[in-house]
Amino acid sequence: MGKIVAIHSYKxxxxxxxxxxxxxxxxxxxxxxxxxxxxxxxxxxxxAILKVQNSxxxxxxxxxxxxxxxxxxxxxxxxxxxRGRLLVGLANPxxxxxxxxxxxxxxxxxxxxxxxxxxxxxxxGEMGLDYVILDTSPGLQYSSINAIVSADVVxxxxxxxxxxxxxxxxxxxxxxxxxxxxxxLVMNKVFAExxxxxxQRADLANKxxxxxxxxxxxxxxxxxxxxxxxxxxVFVNENPEHPFVKTLDRMATxxxxx
Amino acid sequence: xxxxxxxxxxxxxxxxxxxxxxESLNEKMEVMIExxxxxxxxxxxGIPDVLDVMTxxxxxxxxxxxxxxxxxxxxxxxxxxSDQTKRARAxxxxxxxxxxxxxxxxxxxxxxxxxxxxxxxxxxxxMKESWxx
Numbered sequence: 001m002g003k004i005v006a007i008h009s010y011k012x013x014x015x016x017x018x019x020x021x022x023x024x025x026x027x028x029x030x031x032x033x034x035x036x037x038x039x040x041x042x043x044x045x046x047x048a049i050l051k052v053q054n055s056x057x058x059x060x061x062x063x064x065x066x067x068x069x070x071x072x073x074x075x076x077x078x079x080x081x082x083r084g085r086l087l088v089g090l091a092n093p094x095x096x097x098x099x100x101x102x103x104x105x106x107x108x109x110x111x112x113x114x115x116x117x118x119x120x121x122x123x124x125g126e127m128g129l130d131y132v133i134l135d136t137s138p139g140l141q142y143s144s145i146n147a148i149v150s151a152d153v154v155x156x157x158x159x160x161x162x163x164x165x166x167x168x169x170x171x172x173x174x175x176x177x178x179x180x181x182x183x184x185l186v187m188n189k190v191f192a193e194x195x196x197x198x199x200q201r202a203d204l205a206n207k208x209x210x211x212x213x214x215x216x217x218x219x220x221x222x223x224x225x226x227x228x229x230x231x232x233x234v235f236v237n238e239n240p241e242h243p244f245v246k247t248l249d250r251m252a253t254x255x256x257x258x
Numbered sequence: 259x260x261x262x263x264x265x266x267x268x269x270x271x272x273x274x275x276x277x278x279x280x281e282s283l284n285e286k287m288e289v290m291i292e293x294x295x296x297x298x299x300x301x302x303x304g305i306p307d308v309l310d311v312m313t314x315x316x317x318x319x320x321x322x323x324x325x326x327x328x329x330x331x332x333x334x335x336x337x338x339x340s341d342q343t344k345r346a347r348a349x350x351x352x353x354x355x356x357x358x359x360x361x362x363x364x365x366x367x368x369x370x371x372x373x374x375x376x377x378x379x380x381x382x383x384x385m386k387e388s389w390x391x
Contacts, residue, residue, distance in 0.1 A: 110310040114378040117330055145311040149326065178315060179326065 002033075002130040004120060005255060006151035010167030012138040014157040015188040017045050018226065019248070020135035022236045026245070026252050028081035029236065032130040035073060035123055037089040039147050040137045041101035044091035049231050050076060058092040060101060063112045069122050080234060084130070101143075109142040116150035139167075140175065148175065153258050154183045155217065158208055160190060165208050172212050182258055184217035185209065186251065192221045215258075218251040220244070289356050292321075309362040309376050324353040328363060333375040 007016045007023075017040070024036040037059055038046040046052070055074050062072040073087040080086050092098075104112075123129045134151060136144040148154050154176055158168040168185070176183040187208060194200050205216045223244050229235060236245050307313065309329065314322055327342045328334055336351035343350060354374045357363040364377050 106310045106312070107308050110308045110376070111378045113311060113329065114332075114376070117332075120330075142311060145315070149311055149314070149329070175315070178319070178322065180323070 001120075002124040002128075002132065003153055003255075003258075004124070004132045004134065004151045005153045005155060006134040006136055006144075006147040007155045007157060008136045008144055008148060008171075009138050009157040009164075010171055011159070011161070011164045012043075014138070014159050014164065015220075016040075016138070016157050017049065017135050018231065018235070019155075019157060019186070019188070020133050021046070021049055021234055022245075022248055023252060023255075024086060024131070024133045025080055025234050026236050026248055027131050027133075028077070028084040028086040030252070031083040033085040033087075033128065034131045034133065035087040035089065035127075035129050036133045036135065038091040039134050039143050041091050041143055042098060042137050042141075044093040044098070045231075046088060046135065047090045047093055050080065050088060050234070052076070052088065052090060055090050058097070059089040060092045060097055062089070063115055065111070065115070069119065070127070080237065082237075087129075104142070109146065112143070113146045113149060116146050119150065140171070145175070148181060149179055152182065153255065154181045155186055155255070156183060157186045157188050159188060160194075160204075168208065169210050169212070172210075172214060176214075184215050184255070184258060186217050187219045189222040190219050195219055195221055217254050218247060220247050220251075285352055289359055292356050293359055307361050309357075313362065321353055321357060324350055325357055325362065328354070328357075328374055329376055333373050335371050335373055339374070 005023075007020045009016050020036060024034045027034045036046065038044055039059065041060065047055075052074055055072070057067045057072040059072050061067045062069050069089070072089050074090065076086045076088055077084070092101075119132060123132050134147040136147045138144070156168055156171065156176070158164050172183070185208060187204065190204065194204055201219060204219065209216060221243070223242070225239070225242060226235060226244060229238070235242065236248065239245060309325060314325055314329075317325060323343055323345075324339060327339050331338060331342065336347050336354055339354065340347040340350040354363060354365070358365045358374070362376070363374050366373050366375070
């Protein structure tokens with residue numbers, strides 16, 4: 001059976017969405033069948049990045065019990081994947097939908113957890129997908145913790161900011177370990193100067209991992225080209241030979257083995 | 259010279275019974291402590307407690323493991339939960355019953371088996387029909 005991977009972080013702006021989109025596309029290009037779901041209901045962004053027309057149903061509708069998960073998925077295989085299937089579930093970006101999602105009560109969140117847990121049966125079991133990638137909201141919010149509980153693997157993305165690293169350490173101790181999740185860390189937007197020697201990389205990894213035994217999946221350097229692209233394209237398709245794509249490729253292989 | 263002590267079979271049985279009673283008493287006291295803690299946390303406006311992720315986070319480790327496993331399995335017997343958690347069936351049965359007493363989990367009997375579940379939908383069959391339309 002395939003894997004559900006949740007991509008999470010303590011703070012916003014760490015690059016979760018960029019990694020989610022590119023990792024999903026990379027797996028699809030390898031011939032895997034993938035579903036990428038936007039669970040960042042406070043700041044939906046996949047529709048803009050992937051340039052998808054308005055979807056008939058959103059992930060919001062699936063969690064509200066309005067539709068089946070299949071109806072909430074848009075097939076982007078023709079336009080975005082070289083080999084495998086690439087399905088995307090979008091979060092509704094309208095202000096009204098964002099407001100509605102932030103006002104949900106605990107009972108609704110409990111039902112939403114049930115629906116996210118059932119994705120294992122519907123997407124991995126019945127549809128036979130290889131990967132379901134969940135792009136989550138940052139921090140300790142219902143939607144992101146629901147995603148973490150539903151996932152098989154959690155990737156935690158942190159920047160070099162000290163508040164981000166401290167927050168990530170707290171989440172390791174007080175969230176991921178409590179749910180006994182397979183968790184891996186990714187440091188993103190790292191200055192190239194601190195990645196030059198093995199010792200420098202080890203020092204930086206220790207700083208983030210503290211005393212935790214979690215694996216450091218990858219340290220991704222900060223690339224100006226990605227900032228210049230401004231999120232208007234899927235980087236792995238536009239620049240397949242770029243060092244960022246090579247790093248992501250290595251990361252995808254590591255996740256496969258987790 | 260001291261003679262080897264003869265063990266009276268009646269006293270061995272009695273000791274075993276006392277041990278079992280004490281274990282049972284201990285288990286009941288643990289349940290009462292959990293209920294007491296739960297009541298102290300109860301919302302005064304009478305909103306029923308639900309097994310959402312924040313509740314899962316607030317549960318003690320041993321109960322969280324059982325509760326998360328039950329959430330994943332949907333409906334399950336203590337045996338099925340114990341298969342996943344790799345803990346003894348009797349232990350899982352005790353934890354599941356604690357979760358029932360705390361109001362997070364429902365229990366129903368089907369024949370000789372007791373099934374535990376988290377009540378999420380008002381009417382699951384109605385919802386399934388609306389999906390299929």
